[in-house]
Amino acid sequence: MNDLLNTRFISLLAEPSQKVTNEEMSNAYGKFTEQVKTVGCSDNATVLRTLNVTRIELAVLEPYISTSRGKNALRLAYLRKALSLVDSERELLLLKIQHPEQFPKPNSQPFVSDLYIFLKSKGLVIIALAKIVIAIFLTGKIFQRNGKPANMNQIAYAFEKMFNCNFGSIYDQ
Template sequence: MGRGENVLKKTYLQKTLAFIDSETELLHLKIRYPEQFCQPSKQTFKSDLYIIPKSKGLGIIGMAEIVVGLFLSGEVKDKSGKAVSLTLLAQTFEHAFNFSFGSIYDKQDALFRRKPFNLTRTLDFLKSLIHRKDNTINNR
């Protein structure tokens, strides 16, 4: 056996012993301070709300219109106060309303390919519902 092989074996054994020592120290710390090592259980949120994917007034493209509009406003922030990404905003809506965009970027492209008079179809639909309700309240 050459000298080089012994050096490699010694180095390997030293690293192995150092690893075992660090794992042993970690176990001692876990025993001594167990509360520091408790991981919160991840509870998955399951919404009771649903969007009908091909609904005339508010389908997936309609939801994309809302999500893209909110994203472009830059007014939806994360915990640190930074504007959220389009992907995060889309995922939040997907979880809240139990549907999937597939790719939000594909839906955004489909939205921008609409004819100019249809670009805000869903927002116009929602606006008309609010106006209609407002008129019925004011006419009482």
């Protein structure tokens, strides 16, 4: 069931004979936008269907509201805002479907390595790792996602994450 259609905002839009204040419409619209955001937590197909049905129902109201010769200017303005919001959310969802790599999962855990370096003699291990990083960098065989060669700082950062250590500034080692 489409909870967006059962909001106070939609009922205010659907009753053009009922007198409504800007504050009341603004509050109802604010709650509607929050509900639109929570709809996005479902699976993509359900969200897209919900947004499509909401868009259709809002579009059906437009001719009725716009023919009342200025009496419903407030409703018409909020209706157009709602249509723009639903359209924007649909576009965003379609982008998420087409390019999922650009939208990281909100509940994904950051990488934490089980590997640690124990420093018996403070700088020697870090210097050895820095030499490995530099050697890997000089091969030119490590690339970024976009196909460009990785820079030394990116490789050093990966080693820091992998071994739970900190080079400081790799150029100072």
